[in-house]
Amino acid sequence: MTSIPHETPGEPNPLNALTLDLLRRRTSMKWRTHPSDVLPLWVAEMDVPLAEPVVRAVTRALTLGDTGYPSGTAYARALAEFAAKRWGWDGLAVERTAIVPDVMLGVVEMLKLVTAPGDAVVVNPPVYPPFFAFVAHMDRRIAEAPLGADGRLDLDVLEQAYRRAVAGGGRAAHLLCSPHNPTGTVHTARELAAVAALADRYGVRVVADEIHAPLAAPDGDFVPYLAVPGAQNGLSLMSASKGWNLAGLKAALAIAGPDAAADLARMPEEVGHGPSHVGVLAHTAALSEGTAWLDALLAGLDDNRRLLTALLAEHLPGVGYRPGGATYLAWLDCRALGLGDDPAAVFLERGRVALSPGPDFGTGGAGHVRLNLATSPEILTEGVRRMARAAVR
Template identity: 50%
Template sequence: MTATPLRALPVDQLRQRSSTKWRTYPEDVLPLFVAETDFPLADPITARLRTAVELGDTGYTPPDPGIKAAFAAYAGRRWGWSVDPKRVRSTCDVMMGVVEILRAALRPGDRVIVTPPVYPPFYDCVEEAGAVIERVPLLGGVESGWELDLAGIEAALRGGARAVLLCNPHNPTGTVHTQDSLARLAELAAEHGAIVVSDEIHGPLVQPGVDYTPFLTASPAAAEVGYAVTSASKAYNLAGLKCAVMVTAGDGPAAIVRGLPDEVEWRTGLFGAMAGVAAWDEASDGWLESLLAALDENRRLLADLLAEAIPAARYRMPEAGYLAWVDLRGLGWGDDPAGRVLKEARVAVNRGPTFGTEGAGHIRINLGCAPEVLREAVTRIAALTAA
């Protein structure tokens, strides 16, 4: 049975929120930029946090808040991934986990491969870890879809790069990398003595019918060279609560994560751990299915709206997530059209060039909203094409 799509909260209610999405711009701007969603929380999360507040349960995070076992159970249920809870550690958020792993596994000045267009903080976290960016852009585009440039990655590894920072599923394109591609990536890393750190925060948001492979399950080699870092925060809208997990399978990566300073784990937010346990509990699975149904409607709606109102725009529906990568180069609005969209249409979207030079002329649109909000946003942007 197809799940009933989750309904977004009314905009007037959303404007009472104090988060980045609703406090960055004036009220005449539709905020479709930062990756926050407009839906109510899953009931088990609300209930767990409400109980904590009523108890005044706002102290330090305990050594075992249940997040490791909760993730292991979730991974097994959703993806058939057998995770050893003893090889899971928590921290504040995914990018912090990435930084700490890179810092521990690499030497200062080592090169880390990224695959643009890609989530902008990837560039910052590599530098924070004392490493150097090596760019190997994705192959393909809107018509064919995107994929890892394995030949380019192999050349970079042969040239001395020591790590690959993978986005799986990929942000901003919404690409779900195939098992074959991931297995080959792992093989290349093993051949050249490199590691793969996989940001898998969008994993719960893969659409039904799309095969998703957590990197560590792609092959025996992937288990030996890989680190996965993920969180309930993206799918369940918990970014402000601060909890992510670092997961390993092979002995080498497990030793690296086990050796991280205790302070890395101390940074886990207590409310984040509570909410993560509730999100990953089976009781929240129905909510997730309804969210995916709503996102499926919106990704298809955007395709229809663009085809009708802005035919020069190019867009491929994401296989995962709620972030749409839209090519506006056909409109002749320059390398960074988000500025004009904000100023003249009063719609806030993410700037394409921040994802890499491959993002010139692109915008990223957040689909995690009510259909009527998405419709209004496209209507406003389309009006600029008639000006």
């Protein structure tokens, strides 16, 4: 599989478009959870205007009163075309897809198809906190296979976790975060093929959360899990949500490998009634017409990663940061600052800057924070300066 290079951005950097005053008029979680003197660099919302094709699609729907129930396969076809062009993957079969309300609810439905209450679900901490909460709510048990010290999958540790997960005779699944949140790690084709081989050996079903896939950096070389040899019975969840900032317009796609089509067919019909029809239209427009906007965003995120590296070197040289190949999230090791297990609490109280607490991400999260760098260079700079002032008190 050969990925196609990203196009040269034909639009201005959307991260530079909005002022702090304009952003504070938003009423979403990012801007309403904390008091107005707090600079929010935490939850995964981007400080950008929407791509024009998305605005047109939503406006057209509202003008027509086209706000009924979702129908058809346009979303899946748009994703298949995007995947073929962006990642060189032509294996996304529209007939093996299903619309789901969002990625995490889709994850729940996929895990229900391949596991039962009491079964184990393997995760790779530090990892997206809802993984723990949703798995527990389903009456499944977590089996941890922590990332290695290099932030990558540790295949020996993963094999041990698989062995423990199936030891009692039950079924097991691996909830794979790809690209990885919070580290931004992009798993290689070799790593993913090794995961598929281990999963086949131990009878573990892989469910891949690939919501951050469109946000792979130009040199990130993202590989869909279902594209690697041995992944035929895998399941994937994808969405335009993170790439185009559409979390409030609910819609995602569940995708089955060839040997998992029968599993996906067993998903209850009512699950497909949960997505927003307007959301489906927005996501379809993003994937089919919004690539120039996305390329401009990716270039801006790359600039912000370099800026963050320089800011930390100047103001917080004790903080460890390894720029990821995808996402707009930065995983910062603050243990050398002596701020305890939850530095985010200190940064919030002393510096009035909100970051995601590392302990929420499970094993390996203590002493860390997750910073959302999908904002303007000015806001990012002010955020790091606030962190630095908080760290020296």
